[in-house]
Amino acid sequence: MSWRPTLLLLGASLWLAACQMDSRQQVLAMSNTQAQQRAISTRAFDTADRRQVFRAVISTLQDLGFVVDRADDVLHTVSATRFGTHVVRLTVTVRAGTGDRTLVRASGQFNQDPLADATTxxxxxxxxxxxxxxxxxQID
Known part of the structure; x- marks a missing residue:
């Protein structure tokens, strides 16, 4: 009877180790997917003028048929929605990059699903x- 608790303890230890390895694999897989999404949804532009890029984001979204829901010129974020057969929501953030570069990152939803399509x-x-x-x- 004394071997039973030891066997149960060993079994529980192995099970916990397997769960921990599975969790690590899931985190690594998720991080890779997040890194890929970041690469798809971020661009650097060769200008240090964040205000100019911010204004260009607003006009570009409007040109693409989006309705600007919110534009925060302090945080340099723009949220916009395009209505049609499908609802597309985008949030675009403009931030300083290294040197004379400005980073633009977009995220969005297609209907209720996260937008992951690189072509968009x-x-x-x-x-x-x-x-x-x-x-x-200065071309109009």
Whole structure:
């Protein structure tokens, strides 16, 4: 009878170790996915003028058919919604990067699901890049 508690303790220890390894694997897999999403949803622009980029984000979202719900010029964040057959919500943050660069990061929802499609972010950043080019060259 004395071997039973030892066997139970050993079994519980092995089970806890397996759970801990599984949790670590899940965290590592999640971090990789988050890193990929960050790479998809973030762009650096070669300007130190955050206010200019912030204004360009607002006009770009409007040009893409979004209604700006909120624009905070202190935090440099913009929230916007596009209505249609599907509802798309975006939040864009503008922050200082290294040197003379400005980072723009977007996140969003397609209906109720997180927006993870790279082409949506690519379209936003291409339009934003064009808007910044036009602003820099004073082209209306």
């Amino acid at each position: 972010f690519q379209r936003l950043f291409e339009a934003l890049s064009q808007a910044l080019f036009l602003q820099a060259n």
